[in-house]
Amino acid sequence: MISKITERCISEIQDHLKDYVMEHSSKNKNRKFTCFNKNAHNNRDEDPSAAIVPGSRGRYWICFSCGAKGDILTAAQYTEGIEGFHNSMKFLSTKYNVEIETEGPKPSTKRDFQTKQ
């Protein structure tokens, strides 16, 4: 059984999108960068057509040319050929040294009811 990765942990990974963009794309023009799905472009996206989605806290990107979009996990899937959410999380958590945090069995917050009267 695969434990569910916490939202907090996913957000922490997603926050590295800009780092990933910088590493991936040497071209930055008018805040645009080379599409992660550049193989879908005729010229490997020589004229950058991807951008960070406004209002996404820097966590999502979109390509105005081929229509590819997503977060850093999707980006890693395009550039590294990784398949699936968990494999992407594993790759990126190692890359950025983020500890994968899973939702384990929750510690009981209920107090034992004692109805002694």
Ligand SMILES: [Zn+2]
């Ligand atoms: Zn594209």
